[in-house]
Every structure is written in structure tokens, then in C-alpha cells.
Amino acid sequence: xxxxxxxxxxxxxxxxxxxxxxxxxxxxxxxxxxxxxxxxxxxxxxxxxxxxxxxxxxxxxxxxxxxxxxxxxxxxxxxxxxxxxxxxxxxxxxxxxxxxxxxxxxxxxxxxxx
Amino acid sequence: xxxxxxxxxxxxxxxxxxxxxxxxxxxxxxxxxxxxxxxxxxxxxxxxxxxxxxxxxxxxxxxxxxxxxxxxxxxxxxxxxxxxxxxxxxxxxxxxxxxxxxxxxxxxxxxxxxx
Numbered sequence: 001x002x003x004x005x006x007x008x009x010x011x012x013x014x015x016x017x018x019x020x021x022x023x024x025x026x027x028x029x030x031x032x033x034x035x036x037x038x039x040x041x042x043x044x045x046x047x048x049x050x051x052x053x054x055x056x057x058x059x060x061x062x063x064x065x066x067x068x069x070x071x072x073x074x075x076x077x078x079x080x081x082x083x084x085x086x087x088x089x090x091x092x093x094x095x096x097x098x099x100x101x102x103x104x105x106x107x108x109x110x111x112x113x114x
Numbered sequence: 115x116x117x118x119x120x121x122x123x124x125x126x127x128x129x130x131x132x133x134x135x136x137x138x139x140x141x142x143x144x145x146x147x148x149x150x151x152x153x154x155x156x157x158x159x160x161x162x163x164x165x166x167x168x169x170x171x172x173x174x175x176x177x178x179x180x181x182x183x184x185x186x187x188x189x190x191x192x193x194x195x196x197x198x199x200x201x202x203x204x205x206x207x208x209x210x211x212x213x214x215x216x217x218x219x220x221x222x223x224x225x226x227x228x229x
Binding site: 004033035040041042043045048058090092096101102103105106107108 | 118120123146148150155156157158159160163204208215216217218219220221222
């Protein structure tokens with residue numbers, strides 16, 4: 001069972017470029033999330049999805065877009081990359097059991113914007 | 115809005131010593147509380163969780179945590195630390211948003227273990 005798979009693991013972008021971080025899960029989880037992790041700042045929620053075709057903003061959505069066309073995939077799009085988007089990005093998924101979400105995380109994607 | 119405070123950015127302990135990592139939360143109702151661990155270069159993994167019932171919960175790798183409503187705390191403990199416990203530890207609180215519970219994470223505590 002692969003769990004949550006993120007690609008790429010590392011990437012360097014130039015300012016103004018765009019890219020998509022891929023996330024796929026094989027656990028048939030309804031909920032998927034994108035977090036960013038900055039040193040000493042913990043995890044900040046960017047976007048989340050409660051099912052295919054449904055997405056919503058988290059705490060720090062500016063500069064990002066998402067889509068959820070299938071249960072398995074939840075890509076994160078960075079448009080016009082800025083140095084402030086240099087971070088480690090984590091995708092996670094969960095199966096909402098009685099409202100108590102235990103998240104399964106991917107290994108992360110480290111993105112540098114220069 | 116709910117929040118989670120982990121007051122210690124770094125904790126250093128000697129191998130074999132006991133450990134307590136602090137977590138305080140702010141939430142209007144009974145929270146769902148979690149501790150996750152992040153090993154270097156890895157994603158987060160659930161250590162333990164509290165939803166209701168017994169306020170002392172046991173987790174993986176010999177960790178336990180105690181929910182204290184009066185102190186709004188959910189501190190993580192381990193009686194004897196191993197070198198492999200060196201990692202980043204995150205406390206999280208679950209909250210309701212549109213019918214789903216989405217955890218809010220603390221900033222993390224980095225555990226350093228000296229031999």
C-alpha cells in the first residue's frame with residue numbers, strides 16, 4: 001500500500017514560473033489537504049478537499065490553486081512563483097470517521113524559488 | 115478560532131532520560147487532540163490521539179499523553195528516551211469546518227537526544 005505519494009521531492013523554480021505539485025493517494029480517502037511547512041512556523045493549511053469536485057481555501061491560499069477531479073488526485077498549482085513560496089509542501093489525506101480526522105502524510109516536496 | 119501553542123522550540127535530553135513536551139490549546143468545545151512525529155526528511159506520522167474517555171492515552175513507540183481540561187493541555191511524555199526518538203513533534207487540535215474536522219498544528223518542538 002503506497003499511501004500518499006508526492007512528486008517531485010525537490011524542485012527549484014525561477015521567480016514568475018509556474019508548476020504543479022502532484023499528490024495521489026490509494027486509500028480511497030475522502031479528504032485531502034495541502035500544507036506548507038516553514039521553519040519554526042509549523043504547518044499551515046493551504047487548501048483542502050472533502051471529495052471529488054469540492055475544494056476550499058485554508059489559512060494561506062494566496063498564490064496557489066487546486067483541483068480535485070478524482071478521489072485519488074489532488075494537485076497543487078503554483079502560479080507566478082515568488083520567493084515567499086519557498087517551503088516544504090505536504091499533502092495529506094484522511095477518512096472522516098465520526099469527525100475525527102487522522103491524517104496520513106506524504107513525504108513532502110521541497111520547493112525553492114530563486 | 116482554535117489555536118495550538120507549543121512553547122518549546124527545542125528540547126535536549128540525554129538518552130535514557132524522561133521526556134515531556136508541552137502543548138496548550140485554545141478551543142471552545144471538547145477538542146480532538148493529536149500528537150504527530152516527523153522524522154528527518156519524512157512526512158508526519160500519528161503518535162497518539164485523544165477524542166474522549168480516559169484522559170491518559172497511549173501511543174506508539176512508548177509515548178503517552180495526558181489531556182487536562184482545566185489546564186487546556188495535552189502534554190506528551192516518554193519515561194526513557196532513545197536516540198531514535200530525535201525528531202520534530204507536532205501537537206494538533208481538530209476543529210469543525212463545514213461538518214469536517216481539520217486539524218490545526220502547533221509550530222513543532224524539535225527533540226535532540228544526546229548519547
